[in-house]
Amino acid sequence: MALTSWLNFQRAKDHSSVSESLKSRKMEMESWGFIPNCIPLSEVAPSKWRDALSTGFQFFIGLGVVIANCINYATSRLSWGWRLSLGLAIVPAMIMTIGALLISDIPSNLVERGNCRLEQAKQSLAKVRGTNNNTEIEAKLPDLIKSSESARASNEEPFVTIFKRRHRPHLVMSIAIPFFQQMTGINIIAFYAPVLFRSVDFGNNSALLGAVILGLVNLGSILLFTGIVDRFGRRFLFILGEVQMLFCQVAIASTLAVSIGENGNKHITKQYATLVLALCIYAAGFGWSWGPLSWLIPSEIFLMNIRSTGQSISVAVNIATTFVLSQTFLAMLCHFKYGAFLFFSGWIAVMTIFIVMFMPETKGVALNSMHQVWERHWFWGIYVKDQS
Numbered sequence: 001m002a003l004t005s006w007l008n009f010q011r012a013k014d015h016s017s018v019s020e021s022l023k024s025r026k027m028e029m030e031s032w033g034f035i036p037n038c039i040p041l042s043e044v045a046p047s048k049w050r051d052a053l054s055t056g057f058q059f060f061i062g063l064g065v066v067i068a069n070c071i072n073y074a075t076s077r078l079s080w081g082w083r084l085s086l087g088l089a090i091v092p093a094m095i096m097t098i099g100a101l102l103i104s105d106i107p108s109n110l111v112e113r114g115n116c117r118l119e120q121a122k123q124s125l126a127k128v129r130g131t132n133n134n135t136e137i138e139a140k141l142p143d144l145i146k147s148s149e150s151a152r153a154s155n156e157e158p159f160v161t162i163f164k165r166r167h168r169p170h171l172v173m174s175i176a177i178p179f180f181q182q183m184t185g186i187n188i189i190a191f192y193a194p195v196l197f198r199s200v201d202f203g204n205n206s207a208l209l210g211a212v213i214l215g216l217v218n219l220g221s222i223l224l225f226t227g228i229v230d231r232f233g234r235r236f237l238f239i240l241g242e243v244q245m246l247f248c249q250v251a252i253a254s255t256l257a258v259s260i261g262e263n264g265n266k267h268i269t270k271q272y273a274t275l276v277l278a279l280c281i282y283a284a285g286f287g288w289s290w291g292p293l294s295w296l297i298p299s300e301i302f303l304m305n306i307r308s309t310g311q312s313i314s315v316a317v318n319i320a321t322t323f324v325l326s327q328t329f330l331a332m333l334c335h336f337k338y339g340a341f342l343f344f345s346g347w348i349a350v351m352t353i354f355i356v357m358f359m360p361e362t363k364g365v366a367l368n369s370m371h372q373v374w375e376r377h378w379f380w381g382i383y384v385k386d387q388s
């Protein structure tokens with residue numbers, strides 16, 4: 001990432017190249033935000049902290065977005081500011097590189113590597129739990145040994161196991177949840193917010209400031225999510241966020257249709273309020289639903305033997321979808337104009353139906369009883385019953 005950032009810094013000579021500058025901005029946002037991902041959270045977090053830490057992951061991404069937008073705003077006055085803005089992505093990249101060198105082996109991995117590593121596994125457990133309490137460590141170790149033994153006994157690669165019929169709901173969720181998260185259009189809004197603001201007559205600086213404000217709204221709503229997720233449950237928040245985002249995407253499309261016109265050549269003056277309001281409500285809707293839930297759900301639905309694999313699939317799908325959307329959106333916008341935002345509304349409608357029909361409530365369910373949630377489900381029950 002440091003290297004890419006440096007190359008971008010060197011290469012992006014054409015400041016007016018929208019797609020280069022947008023791609024780099026995205027990279028910078030993500031890199032600031034991905035710092036905490038140095039820690040394999042789901043593996044090492046004590047269970048009582050798992051929800052908070054999974055949400056923390058999205059919180060730090062949101063914080064990264066705000067930092068990147070502030071840097072863009074602060075450097076926009078300098079003629080060479082865009083170089084500084086892109087190049088500063090080196091800072092989080094360096095922090096991650098150094099962090100990766102300091103990170104220790106995780107306990108479950110040490111256990112998997114055989115009895116000779118048990119002492120090291122204990123030390124690693126003590127380190128990640130921040131405790132010297134031997135009883136606590138001795139109590140946790142048998143769980144790790146048991147799941148490692150059962151994984152070995154089944155003699156299956158997790159990548160093979162996750163494709164077994166009994167893991168069908170897990171596999172579907174590990175793909176669908178991150179895919180849908182990106183199909184809310186969040187990154188499109190995040191990349192193009194300054195462009196959208198400019199299209200309704202914001203000046204350059206106000207447009208960048210607008211993006212900072214959107215980032216702050218998103219961050220605030222992620223914080224709120226932490227306080228309400230266990231009261232309202234996952235399904236309610238998924239659906240609340242979807243309804244909000246759907247209306248906002250339609251409002252953005254309508255505002256652009258009315259203001260800029262079908263050919264994008266009308267001049268607009270009085271549509272600020274609707275656009276700003278719609279973007280803020282959209283950012284809040286994402287922040288207390290699909291943003292953090294897309295990390296929380298994969299951290300709690302997988303059984304130990306497929307947890308790392310399931311989460312890797314989730315992260316890969318998330319990043320691959322972001323990549324495809326960021327590469328194709330400009331072309332889509334040129335062809336469909338405001339209709340591009342209706343495209344995402346359509347997807348939000350699809351994911352609402354998906355959540356209502358296929359996502360069981362997992363609020364308050366202990367990880368070791370999670371299989372019951374699928375067994376009791378009207379659809380997934382067919383796959384998992386009698387097979388667990």
Ligand SMILES: OC[C@H]1O[C@](O)(CO)[C@@H](O)[C@@H]1O
Pocket residue numbers: 029058061062065181186187190218291294322
């Ligand atoms: O807050 C928005 C950010 O959150 C993510 O969707 C990850 O959950 C990123 O792709 C996006 O840039």
